[in-house]
Amino acid sequence: MTLTDLRYLVALARERHFGRAAEKCHVSQPTLSVAIKKIEEELGVQLFERSATEVKITATGRRIVSQAEKVLLEAAQIPEIASAGKDPLAEPLRLGVIFTIGPYLLPRLIPRVHRLAPRMPLIIQENYTARLAEALKRGELDVVILSLPFAEPGIVAQPVYDEPFRVLIPAAHPWHGQERIDPDMLAEEQLLLLGAGNCFRDQVLEVCPHCRNVSGLQRTLEGSSLETIRHMVATGLGVTVLPSSAADELPAHNPLVAVRPFAAPEPSRRVALAWRVTYPRSGAIDVLRTAILESALPGVRPIGRLAAVETAEAP
Secondary structure, three states: OOHHHHHHHHHHHHHOOHHHHHHHHOOOHHHHHHHHHHHHHHHOOOOEEEOOOOEEEOHHHHHHHHHHHHHHHHHHHHHHHHHHHHOOOOOOEEEEEEOOOHHHHHHHHHHHHHHHOOOOOEEEEEEOHHHHHHHHHOOOOOEEEEEOOOOOOOEEEEEEEEEEEEEEEEOOOHHHHOOOEOHHHHHHOOEEEEOOOOHHHHHHHHHOHHHEEOOEEOOEEEEOOHHHHHHHHHOOOOEEEEEHHHHOOHHHHOOOEEEEEEOOOOOEEEEEEEEEOOOOOHHHHHHHHHHHHHOOOOOOEEOOOOOOEEOOOOO
Protein backbone atom coordinates (compact mmCIF):
# COMPACT_ATOMS: atom_id res chain seq x y z
CA MET A 1 0.00 0.00 0.00
CA THR A 2 1.46 3.35 -1.07
CA LEU A 3 0.94 6.93 0.05
CA THR A 4 -0.92 7.48 -3.21
CA ASP A 5 -3.32 4.67 -2.27
CA LEU A 6 -3.91 6.35 1.10
CA ARG A 7 -4.62 9.67 -0.61
CA TYR A 8 -7.26 7.96 -2.78
CA LEU A 9 -8.77 6.38 0.32
CA VAL A 10 -8.97 9.65 2.25
CA ALA A 11 -10.36 11.55 -0.76
CA LEU A 12 -13.19 9.05 -1.22
CA ALA A 13 -14.01 9.14 2.49
CA ARG A 14 -14.31 12.95 2.35
CA GLU A 15 -16.18 13.23 -0.94
CA ARG A 16 -18.40 10.12 -0.65
CA HIS A 17 -18.44 10.04 -4.46
CA PHE A 18 -16.01 8.28 -6.79
CA GLY A 19 -16.15 10.96 -9.49
CA ARG A 20 -15.50 13.88 -7.15
CA ALA A 21 -12.78 11.98 -5.30
CA ALA A 22 -11.04 11.15 -8.58
CA GLU A 23 -11.23 14.81 -9.60
CA LYS A 24 -9.66 15.86 -6.29
CA CYS A 25 -6.83 13.38 -6.87
CA HIS A 26 -6.41 14.39 -10.54
CA VAL A 27 -6.94 10.84 -11.82
CA SER A 28 -9.66 9.08 -13.76
CA GLN A 29 -12.57 7.49 -11.91
CA PRO A 30 -11.62 3.94 -13.03
CA THR A 31 -8.09 4.47 -11.69
CA LEU A 32 -9.39 5.48 -8.28
CA SER A 33 -11.99 2.68 -8.21
CA VAL A 34 -9.38 0.03 -8.99
CA ALA A 35 -7.06 1.43 -6.29
CA ILE A 36 -9.81 1.35 -3.63
CA LYS A 37 -10.73 -2.21 -4.59
CA LYS A 38 -7.06 -3.22 -4.39
CA ILE A 39 -6.76 -1.73 -0.88
CA GLU A 40 -9.86 -3.60 0.29
CA GLU A 41 -8.55 -6.87 -1.14
CA GLU A 42 -5.13 -6.32 0.42
CA LEU A 43 -6.63 -5.62 3.84
CA GLY A 44 -9.32 -8.26 3.51
CA VAL A 45 -12.08 -5.94 4.71
CA GLN A 46 -14.77 -3.79 3.08
CA LEU A 47 -14.12 -0.09 3.62
CA PHE A 48 -17.03 1.40 1.68
CA GLU A 49 -20.65 0.46 0.97
CA ARG A 50 -21.44 1.25 -2.66
CA SER A 51 -24.83 1.92 -4.22
CA ALA A 52 -26.05 3.59 -7.38
CA THR A 53 -26.58 6.90 -5.58
CA GLU A 54 -24.06 7.10 -2.75
CA VAL A 55 -20.92 5.80 -1.09
CA LYS A 56 -20.97 5.10 2.64
CA ILE A 57 -17.91 4.38 4.76
CA THR A 58 -18.04 1.36 7.06
CA ALA A 59 -17.15 1.47 10.76
CA THR A 60 -13.84 -0.27 10.04
CA GLY A 61 -13.31 2.07 7.12
CA ARG A 62 -13.63 5.11 9.38
CA ARG A 63 -10.87 3.84 11.68
CA ILE A 64 -8.59 3.02 8.76
CA VAL A 65 -9.20 6.39 7.09
CA SER A 66 -8.41 8.15 10.38
CA GLN A 67 -5.09 6.32 10.54
CA ALA A 68 -4.42 7.06 6.86
CA GLU A 69 -4.89 10.78 7.53
CA LYS A 70 -2.31 10.59 10.32
CA VAL A 71 0.15 8.77 8.07
CA LEU A 72 -0.26 11.33 5.27
CA LEU A 73 0.16 14.21 7.71
CA GLU A 74 3.35 12.71 9.12
CA ALA A 75 4.69 12.06 5.62
CA ALA A 76 4.00 15.68 4.68
CA GLN A 77 6.23 16.77 7.57
CA ILE A 78 9.33 15.29 5.90
CA PRO A 79 9.86 18.03 3.27
CA GLU A 80 8.83 20.67 5.84
CA ILE A 81 11.49 19.42 8.27
CA ALA A 82 14.07 19.45 5.49
CA SER A 83 13.03 22.97 4.49
CA ALA A 84 13.17 24.18 8.08
CA GLY A 85 16.67 22.77 8.37
CA LYS A 86 17.75 24.98 5.48
CA ASP A 87 15.75 28.18 5.84
CA PRO A 88 12.30 28.26 7.47
CA LEU A 89 11.62 31.60 5.78
CA ALA A 90 12.31 30.45 2.22
CA GLU A 91 9.04 28.61 1.58
CA PRO A 92 5.38 29.74 1.29
CA LEU A 93 3.41 29.89 4.53
CA ARG A 94 -0.18 28.64 4.37
CA LEU A 95 -2.09 31.03 6.61
CA GLY A 96 -5.70 30.82 7.77
CA VAL A 97 -7.58 33.82 9.18
CA ILE A 98 -11.13 34.13 10.50
CA PHE A 99 -13.45 36.48 8.64
CA THR A 100 -13.65 39.11 11.39
CA ILE A 101 -9.86 39.54 11.55
CA GLY A 102 -8.63 39.16 7.97
CA PRO A 103 -9.97 42.35 6.32
CA TYR A 104 -8.47 44.58 9.02
CA LEU A 105 -5.22 42.80 9.80
CA LEU A 106 -4.06 41.56 6.39
CA PRO A 107 -3.51 44.97 4.71
CA ARG A 108 -1.14 45.89 7.55
CA LEU A 109 0.35 42.42 8.01
CA ILE A 110 1.37 41.54 4.46
CA PRO A 111 3.91 44.35 3.86
CA ARG A 112 5.49 43.66 7.26
CA VAL A 113 5.82 39.93 6.58
CA HIS A 114 7.32 40.77 3.18
CA ARG A 115 9.87 43.04 4.83
CA LEU A 116 10.82 40.48 7.49
CA ALA A 117 10.74 37.41 5.20
CA PRO A 118 10.77 38.45 1.52
CA ARG A 119 11.14 34.82 0.38
CA MET A 120 8.10 33.61 2.36
CA PRO A 121 4.93 34.40 0.38
CA LEU A 122 1.60 33.88 2.12
CA ILE A 123 -1.07 31.51 0.83
CA ILE A 124 -4.15 32.88 2.61
CA GLN A 125 -7.51 31.32 3.39
CA GLU A 126 -10.30 33.20 5.17
CA ASN A 127 -12.95 31.00 6.78
CA TYR A 128 -14.88 30.13 9.92
CA THR A 129 -12.94 28.85 12.94
CA ALA A 130 -14.24 25.28 12.65
CA ARG A 131 -13.24 24.99 8.98
CA LEU A 132 -9.81 26.48 9.59
CA ALA A 133 -9.28 24.03 12.45
CA GLU A 134 -10.07 21.09 10.19
CA ALA A 135 -7.72 22.37 7.48
CA LEU A 136 -5.00 22.89 10.09
CA LYS A 137 -5.37 19.34 11.44
CA ARG A 138 -5.29 17.88 7.91
CA GLY A 139 -2.08 19.75 7.14
CA GLU A 140 -3.71 21.98 4.53
CA LEU A 141 -2.79 25.06 6.58
CA ASP A 142 0.39 25.77 8.56
CA VAL A 143 -0.92 28.34 11.03
CA VAL A 144 -4.17 30.16 11.71
CA ILE A 145 -5.11 33.47 13.33
CA LEU A 146 -8.28 33.16 15.38
CA SER A 147 -10.10 34.19 18.52
CA LEU A 148 -9.89 32.22 21.76
CA PRO A 149 -11.17 30.02 23.30
CA PHE A 150 -9.94 27.33 20.93
CA ALA A 151 -9.26 23.69 21.81
CA GLU A 152 -8.25 21.00 19.33
CA PRO A 153 -6.16 17.84 19.86
CA GLY A 154 -2.53 18.23 18.83
CA ILE A 155 -2.79 22.00 18.26
CA VAL A 156 -0.89 24.66 20.20
CA ALA A 157 -2.12 28.22 20.60
CA GLN A 158 -0.19 31.35 21.54
CA PRO A 159 -2.11 34.54 22.47
CA VAL A 160 -0.92 37.63 20.58
CA TYR A 161 -3.22 40.51 21.53
CA ASP A 162 -6.45 41.50 23.26
CA GLU A 163 -8.94 43.52 21.22
CA PRO A 164 -11.71 45.58 22.87
CA PHE A 165 -15.21 45.80 21.42
CA ARG A 166 -16.83 49.04 20.30
CA VAL A 167 -20.39 50.16 19.65
CA LEU A 168 -21.02 51.58 16.18
CA ILE A 169 -24.00 53.93 15.91
CA PRO A 170 -25.44 56.26 13.26
CA ALA A 171 -24.02 59.75 13.63
CA ALA A 172 -27.43 61.22 14.53
CA HIS A 173 -28.28 58.51 17.07
CA PRO A 174 -29.43 59.60 20.58
CA TRP A 175 -26.42 57.78 22.03
CA HIS A 176 -24.13 60.28 20.33
CA GLY A 177 -24.03 62.21 23.61
CA GLN A 178 -23.00 59.14 25.61
CA GLU A 179 -19.31 58.80 26.45
CA ARG A 180 -19.62 55.05 27.10
CA ILE A 181 -22.30 52.46 26.41
CA ASP A 182 -23.58 49.95 28.95
CA PRO A 183 -24.00 46.51 27.32
CA ASP A 184 -27.59 46.19 28.55
CA MET A 185 -28.53 49.21 26.44
CA LEU A 186 -28.05 47.13 23.30
CA ALA A 187 -31.26 45.22 24.04
CA GLU A 188 -33.22 48.46 23.62
CA GLU A 189 -32.09 49.01 20.02
CA GLN A 190 -32.22 47.38 16.63
CA LEU A 191 -29.03 45.31 16.86
CA LEU A 192 -27.21 44.19 13.73
CA LEU A 193 -25.34 40.88 14.03
CA LEU A 194 -23.39 38.45 11.90
CA GLY A 195 -25.17 35.27 10.88
CA ALA A 196 -25.21 32.05 12.89
CA GLY A 197 -21.98 30.05 12.92
CA ASN A 198 -19.69 33.06 13.35
CA CYS A 199 -17.82 33.15 16.66
CA PHE A 200 -17.94 36.96 16.84
CA ARG A 201 -21.75 36.83 16.83
CA ASP A 202 -21.61 34.51 19.86
CA GLN A 203 -19.17 36.84 21.61
CA VAL A 204 -21.51 39.81 21.09
CA LEU A 205 -24.43 37.87 22.53
CA GLU A 206 -22.29 37.02 25.56
CA VAL A 207 -21.74 40.75 26.04
CA CYS A 208 -25.50 41.37 25.95
CA PRO A 209 -27.41 38.31 27.23
CA HIS A 210 -30.60 40.40 27.28
CA CYS A 211 -30.44 40.50 23.48
CA ARG A 212 -31.83 36.96 23.60
CA ASN A 213 -35.28 35.81 24.62
CA VAL A 214 -36.90 32.41 24.91
CA SER A 215 -38.05 32.46 21.30
CA GLY A 216 -34.70 33.49 19.85
CA LEU A 217 -33.09 36.84 19.16
CA GLN A 218 -35.03 40.01 19.86
CA ARG A 219 -34.90 43.17 17.72
CA THR A 220 -31.97 41.95 15.63
CA LEU A 221 -31.04 41.86 11.97
CA GLU A 222 -28.25 39.84 10.37
CA GLY A 223 -25.49 40.80 7.95
CA SER A 224 -23.17 38.55 5.97
CA SER A 225 -19.99 40.40 6.99
CA LEU A 226 -18.81 43.17 9.30
CA GLU A 227 -18.38 45.41 6.25
CA THR A 228 -22.02 44.93 5.25
CA ILE A 229 -23.16 45.62 8.80
CA ARG A 230 -21.05 48.79 8.95
CA HIS A 231 -22.81 50.08 5.83
CA MET A 232 -26.25 49.28 7.26
CA VAL A 233 -25.45 51.23 10.42
CA ALA A 234 -24.44 54.19 8.24
CA THR A 235 -27.94 54.15 6.70
CA GLY A 236 -29.48 54.51 10.15
CA LEU A 237 -30.91 50.99 10.32
CA GLY A 238 -29.56 50.19 13.78
CA VAL A 239 -26.48 49.77 15.94
CA THR A 240 -23.83 47.07 16.08
CA VAL A 241 -20.78 45.83 17.99
CA LEU A 242 -17.42 45.65 16.22
CA PRO A 243 -13.85 44.80 17.22
CA SER A 244 -11.76 47.94 17.60
CA SER A 245 -9.74 47.11 14.46
CA ALA A 246 -12.93 47.39 12.40
CA ALA A 247 -14.35 50.41 14.21
CA ASP A 248 -11.88 52.94 15.60
CA GLU A 249 -10.82 54.55 12.32
CA LEU A 250 -14.29 54.60 10.73
CA PRO A 251 -15.51 58.08 11.74
CA ALA A 252 -12.48 59.70 10.09
CA HIS A 253 -13.60 58.27 6.76
CA ASN A 254 -17.38 58.07 7.19
CA PRO A 255 -19.24 61.02 8.80
CA LEU A 256 -22.46 58.95 8.90
CA VAL A 257 -21.27 56.81 11.84
CA ALA A 258 -19.86 57.28 15.33
CA VAL A 259 -17.95 54.92 17.62
CA ARG A 260 -18.38 54.62 21.37
CA PRO A 261 -16.47 52.42 23.85
CA PHE A 262 -18.25 50.17 26.32
CA ALA A 263 -18.54 50.98 30.00
CA ALA A 264 -16.11 49.11 32.24
CA PRO A 265 -15.41 46.26 32.38
CA GLU A 266 -14.76 46.62 28.69
CA PRO A 267 -15.61 43.44 26.71
CA SER A 268 -12.90 42.16 24.39
CA ARG A 269 -11.61 39.13 22.53
CA ARG A 270 -8.20 37.46 22.74
CA VAL A 271 -6.56 36.75 19.36
CA ALA A 272 -4.03 33.94 19.02
CA LEU A 273 -1.85 32.04 16.59
CA ALA A 274 -2.50 28.28 16.41
CA TRP A 275 -0.45 25.57 14.73
CA ARG A 276 0.16 21.83 14.91
CA VAL A 277 2.42 20.72 17.73
CA THR A 278 4.58 18.90 15.15
CA TYR A 279 4.99 21.89 12.81
CA PRO A 280 8.77 22.36 12.34
CA ARG A 281 9.07 25.95 11.04
CA SER A 282 9.12 27.82 14.34
CA GLY A 283 11.02 30.67 12.70
CA ALA A 284 8.07 31.33 10.40
CA ILE A 285 5.71 31.48 13.39
CA ASP A 286 8.03 33.99 15.09
CA VAL A 287 8.07 36.22 12.01
CA LEU A 288 4.29 36.10 11.76
CA ARG A 289 3.86 37.06 15.42
CA THR A 290 6.32 39.93 15.07
CA ALA A 291 4.54 41.19 11.96
CA ILE A 292 1.16 41.05 13.69
CA LEU A 293 2.41 43.10 16.63
CA GLU A 294 4.12 45.59 14.32
CA SER A 295 0.81 46.03 12.49
CA ALA A 296 -0.43 48.01 15.53
CA LEU A 297 -4.14 47.51 14.94
CA PRO A 298 -6.18 50.34 16.48
CA GLY A 299 -7.23 49.72 20.06
CA VAL A 300 -5.49 46.38 20.56
CA ARG A 301 -3.35 45.53 23.57
CA PRO A 302 -0.31 43.30 22.82
CA ILE A 303 0.23 40.30 25.06
CA GLY A 304 3.73 39.52 26.29
CA ARG A 305 5.40 36.53 24.70
CA LEU A 306 3.74 33.63 26.47
CA ALA A 307 4.75 30.05 25.88
CA ALA A 308 2.55 28.34 23.33
CA VAL A 309 0.07 26.05 25.07
CA GLU A 310 -1.24 22.82 23.62
CA THR A 311 -5.01 23.26 23.54
CA ALA A 312 -5.79 19.58 24.11
CA GLU A 313 -4.06 16.29 24.54
CA ALA A 314 -2.73 14.97 21.28
CA PRO A 315 -4.40 11.70 20.28
